[in-house]
Amino acid sequence: MVTLDKAIIADITINGHAFEIYVDPEMANMYKEGRKPDTKNILAVDEIYSDAKKAERAKSDALQKAFGTTDIIKILEIILKKGNLQLTTEQKRKKIEEKYKQIVTILMRETIDPRTNAPHTQSRIEEALEKAKIHVDPFKDAQDQLPDILRKIRAIIPLKFEKLKIAVKIPAEHAHRSYGMLKDWGILREQWTDNGSLIVIIEIPAGAQSEFYDKINKMTIGNNETKIIEKI
Secondary structure, eight states, rough: OOOGGGGGGEEEEEEEEEEEEEHHHHHHHHHHTTSSSOTTTSSSSSEEEEEEEEEOOOHHHHHHHHHHHEEEEHHHHHHHHHHHEOOOOHHHHHHHEEEEEHHHHHHHHHBBBBBTTTOHHHHHHHHHHHTTTOOOOOTTTHHHHHHHHHHHTTTTSOEEEEEEEEEEEOOHHHHHHHHHHHHHHHHEEEEEEETEEEEEEEEEEGGGGGHHHHHHHHHHTOOOOOEEEEOO
């Protein structure tokens, strides 16, 4: 169990009443993100407060009314799942870095430069984000942040979302080994020929074109046929 001096506060407000608990910062964050299956070793103090810093305990009747229970573990689960977690400065910095990388990766994979129809480089996207003074929300899903980010950076860097439908033919000797990889990319249609060859139609983000060709060439030692049949 974490010591109180290293604990952080998790809180929730229900019907205008605040409820706070002291928790292990790392364990609580793992549980909230689904990386820890239980609440073991999360609580720093077996108390629920109306004001943790003033050590004012929440009343039993208030807990019952707000949560339908006074069981501290059940209340802990509700607070962690639906409430707020006051991360340490280091945790917040790491989450911002992770979210920033996710946003850059999405823009590289799913957008192209409409002037050249080629994907933007990582450095070009990062430079545009810096110039637009984008502030990443560490708690908000990367996809949900895209609309506002795109609105701000499109004046700096031209972006176009585009997907490709690609026909792929794999000879029999590589077909079964390649199937799983192709399925991960998203098979729209598939056909196994009489000689064991595999023909599929897949749909991928235009920015991921080079990545896809690299993977299919490694999987088949370059022995494959591909053709772009539609741009969406």
